Amino acid sequence: MAVHILVVEDEDKLARSLQLELEFEGYQVSVSYNGREAFEMIQTNQYQLILLDIMLPGLSGIEVLRRIRAIGNQTPVILLTARDGTIDKVSGLDLGASDYVTKPFEIEELLARIRLQIRLTNDQAHRSKKLTIGELIIDQDQYKVYWQGKAIELTKREFDLLYYLALNQGNVLHREQLLNEVWGFNYVGETNVVDVYVRYLRQKLTYELIQTVRGVGYKLRVNHHDT
Numbered sequence: 495m496a497v498h499i500l501v502v503e504d505e506d507k508l509a510r511s512l513q514l515e516l517e518f519e520g521y522q523v524s525v526s527y528n529g530r531e532a533f534e535m536i537q538t539n540q541y542q543l544i545l546l547d548i549m550l551p552g553l554s555g556i557e558v559l560r561r562i563r564a565i566g567n568q569t570p571v572i573l574l575t576a577r578d579g580t581i582d583k584v585s586g587l588d589l590g591a592s593d594y595v596t597k598p599f600e601i602e603e604l605l606a607r608i609r610l611q612i613r614l615t616n617d618q619a620h621r622s623k624k625l626t627i628g629e630l631i632i633d634q635d636q637y638k639v640y641w642q643g644k645a646i647e648l649t650k651r652e653f654d655l656l657y658y659l660a661l662n663q664g665n666v667l668h669r670e671q672l673l674n675e676v677w678g679f680n681y682v683g684e685t686n687v688v689d690v691y692v693r694y695l696r697q698k699l700t701y702e703l704i705q706t707v708r709g710v711g712y713k714l715r716v717n718h719h720d721t
Contacts, residue, residue: 496522497612500541502532502558503574504550512545515601516608529553536562536569543611545604547574548586556585563590563650568637570611572604590650593678610678625660627714630703632660641699648698651676655691659704659714668711688712 499521503509509525516523524539526532530552536544544562548555559571573586573594583594592614593607625632631640637653639646648656655676659667669688677687684690692704692712705713 496520497542498522498524498540499543499545499608500524500526500532500535500539501545502526502529502550502555503545503547504528505547512604515605519605521608527551529555529558533558533561536567537565541569542615543608544569544571545574545608546571546591549576556589559586559589559591566637568650570615572607572611574599587651588649607678625657627660627663630660630699632657639699646698648695652691652694652698655688656695656699656714659712663714666707666710666713672711 497520499516501509501512501516501523503512503525504527506527509527513523513525524535524541526535529550532546532550533553536558546555546558550558553561555573555575559573562569562571568590570592571586571590573583573591574597575583575586575594576597586594592611595604595607624634629642632653633639634657637650639648639653639656655672658672658675672688688711692706696704703715705715707713
């Protein structure tokens, strides 16, 4: 069965071009030209990936993203933005966007990012859906984390980082490895983003859970006596 992609883009020429390119690559493609219609389509159809323009009539792309995550829909979303500023990109990533591209973009770059998200989704489908490490429980099916019996609210990016650390518990992971696996090989942004999100996790869980290995990266401790 072909991967079904929803393209949400109000520029008719770009939307049609994307549809043709994606269909040529073998994807099934649906198109929406405004945010309200897109949100309704997402509620009633199942897509494997969403290409979501930020500047949309009806509802902005950021608001569409917020609403679909609020109803528990975890379909990978790649944001399309004409803005060079970081505010919309950061807002989108914090709300659970998987990636973004800035217009104008090369179609080959977008196709590579799409392939990466599909590969990550397929890889995750084959992993164990629940991990238990001491007092930490990570339920990937529900996108929920429990620490010492209490539910902890995490953003999608925080969850993905914690989950990847947990999959490699006890192993030292280089910052570059974490950046590539969690943010994607084509991530363009602040180089200290891994450190920032580790700090977020420590604030929400406990500092001792994630150990810093100076000059290298981080590891999730199996127990607090790990060194």
